[in-house]
Structure formats: structure tokens, C-alpha cells
Amino acid sequence: MARLTLFLIDLVAVSVLVFGLYFPRHRRRDLITAFLGVNVGVLAVAGSLTSSTVGAGLGLGLFGVLSIIRLRSTELDQHEVAYYFSALALGILGPLGGDSFWLAPSLMALVIAVMYVGDHPRVFRSYRRQTVVLDEAITDETALVARLEQLLGGRVHAATVERVDLVTETTVVEVRYSLPARSALPVRERAVAK
Structure with a gap:
């Protein structure tokens, strides 16, 4: 039993x-x-x-x-x-x-x-991972990080270039970044926080 x-x-x-x-x-x-x-x-x-x-x-x-x-x-x-x-x-x-x-x-x-x-949504909720395809070939790491931070609106912690194509002028990069605390909140919680 x-x-x-x-x-x-x-x-x-x-x-x-x-x-x-x-x-x-x-x-x-x-x-x-x-x-x-x-x-x-x-x-x-x-x-x-x-x-x-x-x-x-x-x-x-x-x-x-x-x-x-x-x-x-x-x-x-x-x-x-x-x-x-x-x-x-x-x-x-x-x-x-x-x-x-x-x-x-x-x-x-x-x-x-x-x-x-x-796996709770609130644990490290501002941290993200994303694969980004840029419409420009960027070989300078500092310029790449600056472009990604501007594009994603957050702080880049790691950027791993997967491919740079000088013919088609593209860069494929895996980015690990974090958003500012306020923008990491879901839309519903941002409205309440105002």
C-alpha cells in the first residue's frame, strides 16, 4: 500500500x-x-x-x-x-x-x-539573453557593445560574435544584458509603480 x-x-x-x-x-x-x-x-x-x-x-x-x-x-x-x-x-x-x-x-x-x-519570473528578471542580427559589420568590440547597449536599452554584460559578414554587412551576436530595474517590470507592474 x-x-x-x-x-x-x-x-x-x-x-x-x-x-x-x-x-x-x-x-x-x-x-x-x-x-x-x-x-x-x-x-x-x-x-x-x-x-x-x-x-x-x-x-x-x-x-x-x-x-x-x-x-x-x-x-x-x-x-x-x-x-x-x-x-x-x-x-x-x-x-x-x-x-x-x-x-x-x-x-x-x-x-x-x-x-x-x-524559474520564478521575479528572479533576475532584468537579465536577458538574445541573438541579435545587426545590419552592419562591426569588428571593433567596443563599438559593438556601444551599439548593442543603444539598441537594447540596457547594459551589455557579454557579447559573443557568432558571425561577421563583410559582404552583406551583417553581424550576428549573442548578447547577455540587463535592463534598468524599472523597464524590467512587466507593463502592468510599471503602471502600478507610477
Whole structure:
């Protein structure tokens, strides 16, 4: 009975992760299926391996290989990778909770709490990352940073040039920058702050 309860706790935890945190913040519907499928798949295999003579290490190794293949098959943002591995971890924690009944639910709650805080929109909300294509070929780093700060209206922390094309007069650069605190607020909060 305790094992079934841990499985149900896992399903509640992954539902909170996917429907309570990920989708409301990022609105990418296609990854809902991936997160739920990974979680339930890992839960099922890890649950069956804990009651068989095959070691759990073999099962976890198989899922490690599957996750590497999955992560290489399409481009995922870093926060999506974090949600992916959180769903995977929740699925593993359900059946492999250990001797203490409360260990697995406590660790599941910890995973969800870390994702809640780490991916919260207010954490470092003024910091941005963007790939910018400029309609001029800029080879001087100081001039490039000045142009980007003017264009983006913020302070450039890092600018990595990906390509400078002298024929078409373009520069492709990945920029990490921060906006002034007031302009980083969503429009609704800016109106209240006035």
C-alpha cells in the first residue's frame, strides 16, 4: 500500500511541476507530453526494477542513455532541460524512496520547490539573453557593445560574435544584458509603480 501511495504522490508532484509551474510560465504545449511521459515511464520501469533481480542501476543507466538521445534530438532551452530532469528525478524517487516512507515525498517536494524558486519570473528578471542580427559589420568590440547597449536599452554584460559578414554587412551576436530595474517590470507592474 505504501508503494502505491508513493506512486500517487509522484503523479501529484509531476502534475504540479508540469501544470502548476512549467506550462503557466512557458506555454510550450509539446513538452507537456514529454515531461509526463518521461516521468511515468521512469516510474514504471524503476518500480518494476525494484521488485526484480535486475539492479536498479541498469534501469537508471538505460534512462540516462534515453535522456541523452532525447536531449540531442531537438533543441531545448536550459530551463526546459531542468524541467525534463526534474520530471525524470520525480519518477525515480517514487519507487526508490528508500526505507523511510517520508524520504521520497520530501525529496519530491524539494525538487518542486527548487524549480519554483529557480524559474520564478521575479528572479533576475532584468537579465536577458538574445541573438541579435545587426545590419552592419562591426569588428571593433567596443563599438559593438556601444551599439548593442543603444539598441537594447540596457547594459551589455557579454557579447559573443557568432558571425561577421563583410559582404552583406551583417553581424550576428549573442548578447547577455540587463535592463534598468524599472523597464524590467512587466507593463502592468510599471503602471502600478507610477
